[in-house]
Amino acid sequence: MEGLDGRAEAERRIAKALRDGSEILDLSRLGLTELPESLIRLTALTRIGLEGNRLSELPEWFGQLVGLEVIELNDNQLSALPEWFGRFHRLAFLFLGGNLLSVLPESFGDLFRLDTLSLNYNAIEALPSSFGQLVHLRNLFLDGNPDLVTPPPEVQAQGAVAVVAFMQALADSSVELWQSKVLIVGEAAVGKTTLARQLRGDDFDADEGQTHGVRIHPLVLPHPSRPGVEMKLDAWDFGGQLEYRATQRFYLTDRSLFILVWSSRSRAADGKVVPWLDVVTARAPGSPVIIVATHSDEHSPATLPADLSGRYRQISAIHAIDSRTGTGIADLSRIIADRAAALPLMGMRWPTSWLAAAQAVRDLPGLTATQKVVFGAMAHAGLKDVSAQRGVARVLHDLGQIVFFADRPELAAKVILQPAWLDARITQVIDSDEVTASGGVLSRVERLRLWGDLAEDDPELPDRLISMMEAFDLAYRVGDQHSDDVALIVDRLPEAPPPQAEEVWREHSADPRAREISIIYRLASRQAGIPTWFIAREHRYTTGMHWRSGALLHDRDPHSPAWALITDDGREQPTVTIRVSGAFPVRFLSVLTEAFDNIVEDRYPGLVEQRLIPCACPGVDGAGCSHAFGLDELLAEATDLDPDADHKVRCPKTRKKIEAALMLDGLRGTGLIAELETIERHMAAQFNTLNRIDAGQQAMLNGIRSLLENRANAGVQCPAVFSIQARGRTRIMRRDKLVLSLWCEWPTEAHVLADGVGDYPINTLPEALLGYLPYLRFLIQGLGILAPTALAAGLSERVQASIEAAAATMEIIADHSAAIARKQVKPSHIYQWADIGANLRALRELLERLDPDHSKNWGGLSPVSRPEDRRVMFLCPEHVAALNYPYVAGGSAPSA
Secondary structure (H helix, E strand, O other), X not given: OOHXXXXXXXXXXXXXXXXXXXXXXXXXXXOOOOOOHHHHHOOOOOEEEOOOOOOOOOOHHHHHOOOOOEEEOOOOOOOOOOHHHHHOOOOOEEEOOOOOOOOOOHHHHHOOOOOEEEOOOOOOOEOOHHHHHOOOOOEEEOOOOOOXXXXXXXXXXXOHHHHHHHHHHHHHOEEEEOEEEEEEEOOXXXXXXHHHHHHOOOOOOOOOOOOOOEEEEEEEEEOOOOOOOEEEEEEEEEOOOHHHHOOHHHOOOOOOEEEEEEEOOOOOOOOOHHHHHHHHHHHOOOOOEEEEEEOHHHOOOOOOOOOHHHHOOOEEEEEEOEOOOOEOHHHHHHHHHHHHHOOOOOOEEEEHHHHHHHHHHHXXXXXXXXXXXXXXXXXXXXXXXXXXXXXXXXXXHHOOOOEOOOOOOOOOOEEEOOHHHHHHHHHHHHOOHHHHHOOOEEEHHHHHHHHOOHHHHOOOHHHHHHHHHHHOOOEEEOOOOOOOEEEEEHHHOOOOOOHHHHHHHHHHHOOOOOEEEEEEEEEOOOOOOOOHHHHHHOHHHEEEEEEOOEEEEEEOOOOOOEEEEEEEOOOOOOEEEEEEXXXXXXXXXHHHHHHHHHHHHHHOOOOEEEEEEEOOOOOOOOOOOOOEEEHHHHHHHHOOOOOOOOOEEEOOOOOOEEEHHHHHOOOOOOOOOOOHHHHHHXXXXXXXXXXXXXXXXXXXXXXXXXXXXXHHHHOOOOOOOEEEEEHHHOOOOOOOOEEEEEEEXXXXXXXXXXXXXXXXXXXXXXXXXXXXXXXHHHHHHHOOOOOHHHHOOOOOHHHHHHHHHHHHHHHHHHXXXXXXXXXXXXXXXXXXXHHHHHHHHHHHHHHHHXXXXXXXXXXXOEEEEOOOOOOEEEEOHHHHHHHHOHHHHXXXXXXX
């Protein structure tokens, strides 16, 4: 709707709102180029939707609507906000994504009640100095502002609280910091370490050995245009062997300077120049790259592809040197200084208090320190605010100066002060001949030999290092706390698959009750950790049959066991296939594809060139079809809203037509299919018992996924699935006293805790809880607890108890529907998400009041990172054990 029609519709809605005395008005997507002045008459307005119009400015009279609490202005053409925008003192939710904003007015700091702010996809370069006044801001969205350097990206990534703390400290006092990183990468034995030495002015060493892991050296260069200014660069010299790249990804940070080294003695293809460029452009798309050819005095004919600079715009210079004679070293130093001076973080202003706190952490003695000691050092240096301390620690982690797992509760209590030392200790294990000879198994004896000295000062440190290797997806624990073997090191798995793997797979896939579904990934280049990191991430499903390029996995769920075969074809541009077989295989494939997609996209964005789904038709001879459809093609057909569309694709080999949605089983909820509801509408008429069981299992998994995403976005960590029942389970009346019972959030079987360990008596529903109850209802329905068709056979007592508790909770919610309705505003989709965040914070405050001595262990639940997405879930002791020691918890050990 555009032009006069849009204007007329807007006037009609305004007139209706005026008659009704409405506090909410939606004028979204009407094609408006300016606001109707009649809006000014709606003095009672608290929320206005103006998304998807063509507004380029806001009239000054709009600032008189000072009662507004929600303003939705996404997807307009605003290039600036007026200074009077600060009049909206009641504003709590402001959505400005998808505009043309480059700056925000200083009056922005007057929006002191702001809770949620969306600035995605604008052109903002710096936040105003007044931003530090937004002390109630909890949700901040800044993606899609590529030139935003204040605050720096390391702070942006930590969310609203850290950003506000940084801007607040910046306004108090700041100083320019001339410091950044240069990362020297390339294959093994091409001369990286020798080059690093010569850049520092050291003599050439013909006997220089290969780097194992990483070495960090200071490199000080004069600024090319600022006399008297010295630029301090941390030069990271990485070992080039494939197995040493496991931890390197944490240091390949954006807005750094990369030096990609290759030897002109050999072909550029042998130096893996293009695959390395793929890694750098994926991990650090805003970083310049200098390509350096070593051994140039040997007059080798090897050259780089002529079109390389055109294909990779990040290539800033191509240079040749010879470290033995010193040829080209001085010129390279000048090139590095010139490129380093232009880095976004070079010369940036930082809060004086943050720099002092960071230096206090650097000055701490030893290799490790507790979080309490680290934060205490910052406080002693003058930085008292805990959120700011956490922000400094995370910045230091992102810059590679410490290792601090802020989002991993089980690891955050201890900080590694020397990342190079950690890398060296991990490299000890990877280089161990004993580990290699044993097929990747690290025994307790070998760990004692390698790390025995660590336990003298800190007995828990060896176990903590294993946990960190697990966090890096380098290893996973085997056996239990008392076994002879400690962990499996996935980068040291044997090359060949065990002979029984194919036999076991054929046996289980041949079961007449089984069906097979799968997905194929075509990758642009061979990169470290594919698929070994995935094998480590999904270790709870291992069968003990795994090798460097594949694994046989087993979902031991008693209601729907399934098997999976993961294979990598070993080519330089590899294809990875995930096949799942079982009576109900959908959920298992869904979990595995989620993990694989998250690993690849997190570490190598853009590495996946194509996702393919095998054709479901029987093939020409009835033995199966060899054709595979592109995932995008299936998605487009399955979600086509054309009423004449049949939502089928035709196999080019047999010419048969197949329902597109049928081949998407297992991919729902992974982020690949945003249009799940559309697909389900088309599939509803076809659902038989098998599909309903798959759908029920998938519902529970997606319910947990939704919870973990919302909780992570809100920045709140506390149990969030619970039931409410009248004491003694009598007939529920408002006057009855109630019990709030916490649940374990195990993704395949969320359940109420047994023996009352998570029960909290409450006399009545607190006001703070009323706003959360609609979301709790969504969770219970989403988990599929009230429709347990997927678990129809042999319900356990735990599942039965959970069903009864969920039913009682739904009755409680219905009984309080009037009170909930009075508290709730019917929000838009985005506003609803923001409301969930506020309600989660209220829930945490309630739990802290109910159990002030919980020590973050309500009901015995432990916060544990879910392997697939690293988001925190709260698990009972049984399921913590099932995650850490799946063989013992599951009653079976891996096969030999």
